[in-house]
Amino acid sequence: MNPLGEFLRSRRGVIRPQDAGLVRYGERRRVTGLRREELAQLAGVSVSYYTRLEQGQAPNVSDEVLDAVARALHLDPGERAHLFALARPGRAATEPAERATTAPPGLHQMLAMMPDVPAMVLGAATEVYAWNPLGHALLAWHLDEVPNMSRAVFLDPLTRALYADWPGKARSVVAYLRLAAGRYRDDQRVTGLVAELRAGSPEFAAMWAEHPVSTCETMTYDMVHPVVGPLTVNQHTLRLEETPDLMLVTFTVEPNSPSAAALRMLGGLPRQAAPARSPAPRRSSVAIR
Known part of the structure; x- marks a missing residue:
């Protein structure tokens, strides 16, 4: 498998020659997108x-060439970063031993200071390391154990039903995991999750392709x-400089809106609070962790 080649071919395939400024003279084409040449x-x-680049045989490709390819493919900043990570896996990946496995105390304190804002801390493989009670109530009210959010979206029917536009x-989950798989190519937490979802969800496999x-x-x-x-919630994801493989995710609503009223109601309902320090994710009866 050549992730760089797969990515480049997928992006070539969605750009029409006329959109790239190439003149067509009525020739019949086998492909709808751009040819290699x-x-x-x-x-x-x-x-x-x-x-050679598309075949993964140009390990010393320069920044200038990658920038030129990114411009030709009309890549956005996230896609450009992904291209660089795939082209230079040795530089982009962090050794698994250096990854965070728990949320630092400062993040737990931050969550405790945000009682009215649903929030959680995710790892690189979207495993939940901590969340506040309102985050628990909003996203996983039906679960006692800490889930993996990507697994929940695809394999847990109640989480799936939570989103009006589930597709x-x-x-968006697949798009993030593609980015994570390029950055953390040797992390079994990421690669194992992707393999599990590709095998367990035809929808995930189709989107991944x-x-x-x-x-x-x-x-x-x-x-x-x-x-x-x-x-309606606005999800904001912040990556921290000291622990770049951890993400602080918050959910906000428009002030004085029906969504704000619903969130206040949810915050006022009695429920079992999520633990202040979340344990390592475990597998539950609905095949999420």
Whole structure:
């Protein structure tokens, strides 16, 4: 498997020649996107060199060439970063031994100071290391154990039903995991999760084959919560400089909106609070952890 080649081919396939400024003279084409030689022309490199790059045989590719390819493919910043990570796996990946396995005390304190904002701390493989009670009530009211959020979205029916536009939410999960798989290529937590979801969810496998890539830093979701009804939340993902493989994820709503009223109602309902220090994820009866 060549992740770099798969990514480049997927992006070549969605760019029409006319969108790239190439003149067509009525010739019949076997492909709808760009040919290798056309992309090489746009990037200003030889066809043979671009072919080696797509085959994963150009380990010392320069920043200039990667930037030129990114421009030719119209990559956004997240996709460009993904391209660099795939082209230089040795530089992009952090050794698994250096990864965080728990949320540091400062993040637990931060969660405790945010009682009115659903929030959680995720690891690189979207495993939950900590969350506040409102985050628990919003996202996993039906679970006592700490889940893996990607696994929950695809394999837990109640989590799936939470999102009014489940395909949109699912695609954003796949887009983030594509980014994580490029950055943490040797981390079994990430690669194992992807393998499990590809085997257990045909929908995940189909979306994975499309190679979506996104940092998913700011997203908006319509939810249908079984306890308080519909609400619209804005998800914000922050990565911390000292622990870049951990993410602080918060969910906000428009002030004085029906969603704000629903969130206040959810916060006022009696429930079993999530633990202040979440344990390592474990497998539960609904095959999520």
